Amino acid sequence: METKSNNWEPRIVAFFCNWCTYTAADLAGVSRMKYAPNIRVIRLMCSGRLDPQYVMMAFAKGADGVLIGGCHPGDCHYVEGNYKTLRRVTLLERMLHDLGLEKERFRLEWISASEGDKVKKVVNEMVEQVRALGPLDMPGRFADWDKEMEELEAHVNHSQKEIPAHVH
């Protein structure tokens, strides 16, 4: 897919858990660390709350990448939540790959509340990788696929106008 404008910037949707990664992102902020402004963070109470639908919808609505951040294994505030994340992400990663998405577009990282610098590193890294891949632009692709339908609908409606309503 071609870049529609030269101003394209990667858009990455990040799902961070409240107790670890979101707090780490907060720490990165108050520590005045600078990192790429391309992520839109959505706070979840636990990375285990991440419904795979959210990831699919993010891509379908125009995200170029999706980043998930949770507590390190063994550190989950809800004890087992991040293990569920790991199981879902493992299969989702494979499925997204089968659906043709490059693996760099989808990433899971364990980032604890004290690892503000890791947030910076991971985000910067991912933004650069996605930038190198270029836009995913699913909405644009859908519009391209559906262009083929416009002409036919007009044709049916046009040919039907000639039939008077009083027949039968």
Add this chain to the structure above:
Amino acid sequence: MSTKPKIGFYWCASCGGCEESVVDLAEDVLMVVGAVDIVFWPCAMDFKKADVEAMPDKSIVATLLNGAIRSSEQEEMAHLLRRKSQVLIAYGSCAHTGGVPGLANQFTREQIMKYVYEDAPTMVNDKKTRPQTHFKEDGRETELPQLRNVVRALDQVVDVDYYIPGCPPTPKLLKDAVLALLSGKLPPKGSVLAPNIAVCQQCKRNDSKPQDISLTEFKRPHQIIADPEKCLLAQGLPCLGPATRGGCDAVCIQGNMPCTGCFGPVDNVHDHGAKILSYLASTAAGKEQKDITKTLAGIPDPVGTFYRYGLAKCVLRGKVS
């Protein structure tokens, strides 16, 4: 002229099983045929497209259209029947969610054409001839429909009033829908005419389903002789019942086969496959990446398993190429 409500049936990209399911009404088919006037049903009765074109708009009370929309011809018929029908019903998995034909969305049109007309082992086509949409010889001109870029569910082409799910729908669902149509007691537009509950809720084995399922191995139906009383998931078979709409009375599970998801999602689920993935993946035992990966390797084809009937309605609509 008959004053009975006019009904139409049409068939697009599908296997014919949906047409069969109408006949599966058995003696109830007499009730249906007696109560309505079938004005279009190319599979069973001699009507032509021109007959439909000549009908006034909205003169058909309801059209039940089965099959996905793959070609320009099917798309044209969908538009035409939409125009002529007061109520348009997507009948069966293919019209509802793209069905098995929707799995073709893992390939581009060019990949499909190249395989079918050049690379298939049974194909001899040295000149690499491909079907053309227009062909002229000796002053005669013929037209063929065009294969579209992607397979679409009916509601991705025209406005749809109701959905009857299933591959194929059960006779009970069809009968209930016809009775609802005749009595005028239809639910809000856009409804799926099947209960908004999961298959598990109708499954006789639900009591044997453990609160927590933790599997170290996924099995395929031919690898085990499943206990006919016990929850199939608990036996390691990937049954899609927990994330699939019921209304089928869990007939497949009654036949000792796992649910493959033909009724699609329940209301408020945007992506059926993602929802199944969410559930099935979380049943994998272990906390280490290598254990989890090994268990989940038991689902070798997640797209084909989770979107067997619904790739066209997956929010990504198919493979990104």
